[in-house]
Amino acid sequence: MSVQMIRVLIVDDERGFTEVLQKRLGKRGLKIVTAVGGTVAIQSLRKNDFDVAILDLKMEDMDGIEVLKIFKKMAPDMPVIMLTGHGSGKAAKEGMEHGAFDYLLKPCDLEELLGKIHQAVNR
Numbered sequence: 001m002s003v004q005m006i007r008v009l010i011v012d013d014e015r016g017f018t019e020v021l022q023k024r025l026g027k028r029g030l031k032i033v034t035a036v037g038g039t040v041a042i043q044s045l046r047k048n049d050f051d052v053a054i055l056d057l058k059m060e061d062m063d064g065i066e067v068l069k070i071f072k073k074m075a076p077d078m079p080v081i082m083l084t085g086h087g088s089g090k091a092a093k094e095g096m097e098h099g100a101f102d103y104l105l106k107p108c109d110l111e112e113l114l115g116k117i118h119q120a121v122n123r
Contacts, residue, residue, distance in 0.1 A: 005031045009050040011041040013059040038062025057084045072099045079120035
């Protein structure tokens with residue numbers, strides 16, 4: 001039996017960051033869709049089903065917490081892993097209060113991120 005390909009939505013307003021993650025996770029056999037910013041992410045979630053989302057907390061167009069709240073209304077069972085820059089532990093805790101599966105500090109280790117993705121999908 002073939003392993004179902006994990007569908008991941010990566011949301012960040014830094015295009016370079018999403019492209020690097022897309023390449024690196026894609027090589028590990030994950031199906032990656034990227035969204036540059038919260039608005040695009042919400043549109044992507046309307047059109048597709050994802051197994052997990054990776055969501056940056058600090059974005060230009062929309063706050064990550066706002067995007068998380070909308071995701072949780074649209075796809076309550078989809079785990080969301082928050083990415084946060086240094087010094088925003090408070091925001092990460094707020095994300096957990098609003099239903100995030102977990103959070104990682106940026107820049108995150110790829111193996112650690114992969115582990116979190118697998119934990120989130122297999123919970």
